[in-house]
Amino acid sequence: MANLPLSLVVITYNEAHTIARCLDSVPFAAEKIVVDSGSTDDTVAIAIAHGARVVHQDWLGFGPQRNFATGQASHDWLLALDADEFLSPELAAELSQALPGIMASDAPAAWLRRRTIYMGRPMRWYRPAVGEKMARLWHRDRARWTDARVHESLRFEGSAPTLRAPFDHVNNPSLAEKQLKVLRYAELKCRDWLDKNKPVRMWQTPFVFALAFIKDYIFRLAFLDGWRGYAIAQTAASYAVYKRMRYYEMRNNPLSRDTAATALHRHGLDR
Template sequence: MAHLLPLTLVVMTRNEAQKIARCLDSVPFAAEKLVVDSGSTDNTAAIARAHGARVLHQDWLGFGPQRNFAAAQCSHPWILMLDADEYLTPALIDELQQRLPALMESDGAAAVLRRHLIYMGRPMRWYRPAVGEKMARFYHRDRARWSDARVHESLQFKGFPVTMKAPFLHDNNPSLVEKQLKILLYAELKCRDWLDKNKPARMWQTPFVFALAFIKDYVLRLGFLDGWRGYAISQTAASYAAYKRMRYYEMRQNPASRDTATAALTRSGLDH
């Protein structure tokens, strides 16, 4: 049995019944496991409780605010935050158990973990963002906080984080269908952030953004070395970069589309 460390594992969920058990079970050393659910209609909450988690409900606030809400509910100030489709590897479990006690006794703020992507059922081997992507996921809630962005939030803190060597895994969208649906949601959230900031709509940039984003991912980030999977992930990233600009332009040109899009996402269960 793993030695428990005084930290809280936090997972935010909505309809993650197929994944939540694996995620929770991959952190056997967490003294507390907290699931903040935003309205699951499947067995997510029951499964989470069966696997040792305390479950709270919170209506969706946006990724950054939801993470900060969750952090405030933890019994311990040190927090490990994972998504439901992420889980630790045995090597990272061992490394965290060995290295976290020293960090938790220090005045440090955070630790960076390396994330490896599983895409189309297999690990990516060369595509740079999918192999060892550095993500700050372990932190002290009084020394770090998440940005208030609705999507693409980041952990903000001062100082230099500790970086772990072993990876954790991200079992990405089961199919391109789920990925495209997520793109619709993420683009909508990003555009709402742009509206709040009154960002100008520069549609003329869109063709160049698509081309540059594809070249960056497929060539500079070595997507081409992963074969057709590398092409697919690069094309999807470029399409997202272009689509969110087109959608933002539409929001500015036709404000009524904001409400109709929200209603459509809600009917499809994609409002968050």
């Protein structure tokens, strides 16, 4: 595939086991940038060996880190992937054909569809894991990432085309790693709530698990994916409850903010 004036940007921390696959899945990108927040494994060396320019940036939060990465790019059009994501061959072929037209247009961004690999194989029915639309391709002057510490999104005005073929996301190789991510994401989300002085509504918590589980397991069709569907719905519902309990603790016991930060840092979960 011919190189296109596109910058692939990936933010990393200890992603030695996935970064090569991610970078190699975008052979048409004229530039590949890895913004690393201090990896202690071979992430940086592997990224360089696979054609990336590596820039160090201490962890700012997901949204600010992505905006920092945007500023490192040489091209106006950018594609963002996480290290545990990669383009399918079908999407790589589709993008190589569609990108010249998208880049020549006034579109601010483009929607891609993400397919989730969970417990070793793709989910077949669970709606957020089958063709989930995500804005990951954008023009640097027409779109910007929100500054949220976690669950950031790309904001833009106007219509954007949607690509048909999916890119793939390996949603944690194991449940143990998923639970560690839940702790990390909950801490970041609660910090955002603290900044906004969000009210504590613990009275909602007994209902949150049931409602979140029913939404994912029934209405989002997780039950059709068997026990894997049950596991993903249960994990999502537990996360919804845990972050509310953790926020309540942060507000009522401010000392817990520092002790938790120390514990998360000790296990490399603070970025």
